Amino acid sequence: MGKRILMKGNEVIAEAALRAGCRHFFGYPITPQTEISHYMARKMEEIGGVFLQAESEVAAINMVYGAASAGVRVMTSSSSPGISLKQEGISYSACAELPMVIVDIVRCGPGLGGILPAQCDYFQVVKGGGHGDYNLIVLAPASVQELYELTVEAFNLADRYRNPVVILGDGYLGQMMEAVEFRDEEPIEKGNKDWATTGHGGKRIHNVTTSIYIDPNVLEAHNRKLQEKYKKVKENETRAEVVNCDGADVIVVAYGTVARVVKNVIKDAEKLGIKVGLIRPITLWPFPTEVFDKYAGVPKGFLTVEMSSGQMVEDVRLALNGRNRVEFHGRMGGNVPTQKDILDIVRQMADKQ
C-alpha cells in the first residue's frame, strides 16, 4: 500500500479505472461528475489511451458498446438525466453480454432537476431503466476509498460475468475529498475474451456481438442463459456492510452518503440507551437479502433512509416479506436526511421519547 493522498471522489473513480487497465473512455459532461471526464482527458493523452467526448450520451454508450465488443476495458460516466439517455444502449449491452463500467453520480430529479446529491436513480439503475429482462451489477460505495476499490472491482466483475456494472454514487461522493490509499498492484483478473470481435484473419469463424434474436425460441434460450448468469451473480457477489446489528433495537438500512449519516446516528442513539444497527447494501443488485433473514426479528423494526421518495425500501420490504415493520424516511430535491431527523424517528420506534 502506498501513501494516503487527498483526492476528490470523481478523480478517484477515473484513477481507479486507469489502474484497472481501462484505456477507453467515452463520455459527455454533466455536473456533478464532470471531473471524471477532465481526469480522463488529461491522463489518456499521457498514457496513450482513448478519451473521446461524444456528441451526446446516446453516442457515448454506443461507442462503449463498440469498444467492449472488441474486448477492451471501457468506461463511461454520467449523471441522472444522462443515464436516462444511455438506457437503450445499456439494454443492448446487457443483451449482448458486454463487459463495461458505467458510472452514475446521481443528482436530484425528475427532469433536468438540480445538481445536488440524490439517490432517486435507484429504480432506473437497479431495476433496469432500459427495456427487457436484464440486470446490471450495481455497486454503491460510501467513501472515497471505496470508490477506488469498487471501481477496480467493477472491471473484474464486468469481465467475469460478461455484464455491464454500474457504480452508483451520489453527488456528494463525487465532489468530496478524502484520503485514498492506492495499492502498489491492482488485482486485475484477466478474463477469457475469445468471444471478442477482434478480427480473425480468416483463421476462425467470425465472432458476433448482437442483441437481436428474431426467432422466439432462440431469444427465449438466450434469456434463460442470462437468467442463469444472474443467478450465479446473486449466489457469489452479494455484499453488505453490517454494523452494530447483533442485539440492536432498531436497524436502519441505507447506502452511500446516507449510510454515513446513519453511522453518526448510531453514536447519538447509544448515548440515549438505544442500540441502532446499520445494514448498508454494497451491492444494490444483487440485493443482500440473506442479511435481512438473519436480522428479521429485530425487536423494534427496520427504518430505511434514502435521498429519494422511497425506492430501495421496496427491496427491503421484499427481503423481509412481511416479517417485520419497515418505516421509511426520505428527503428529495438535493436535501440530505439529517442526523437529528433520523435520530427522532429511531427514538419513536424504540418508544424512548
Add this chain to the structure above:
Amino acid sequence: MQQIIISGFGGQGILSMGRLLAAGGLHEGHNVSWLPSYGPEMRGGTANCHVIISNEEIGSPIISCPNALIVMNQPSLDKFENMVEENGIIVMDSALVPIKPKRKDLRSFSLPATEKAYEMGHPAFAGVILLGKFIAETGIISSKSFEEALRTVLSPSKHNLIPDEMKALEFGMSY
C-alpha cells in the same frame, strides 16, 4: 474531532482554505474529509466547505453542528452562527464581517486579514491569515504541516509563493 465550516464569497479561496486544512490534517496522520458546496455558485456568490479532521472513522461528511467557523462575509456569519457548538470558535475578517456574533458562549476572533493581505501585496492571502489564527487557537495542525499542505495543494507554478504564504500564516497565528 474538529468540524469546521469555512464560508464566504466565491472567488475568495474558501474551498482552497478547506483543502489546506484537510491536507494538513492528513499530513499529521488524521482522517479527513472535505465537502464543498457545489450548488449553482459563482464568483461573487456564496461558497462554503465542510472540513472534518478526526482520529476516528469519519461518519457523515456533512457538518450539522460545527465546533469551528471561519467566515469571510456577513451573510456567512448570519447563516452559520447559530449552528456552532457551545464554546466553539469563530474566526472572521474584521472588514468583511462588520456585525459581530450575537452569541456570548463562543470564542470569537476578528482579524484585519484582508487589510494585512493587501499590505503584503497578495490580497488572496487573507484566508491564510485567518487559518493562522484558527490553527493557533485550536492547535489542530502544526505550521510545518500547513507548509506541507501548501506544497501538496498549490500547483508547482505557485510554490514560489510559499514563503510569503507562511509569513501570512504567522501573522494570523500571532495576532
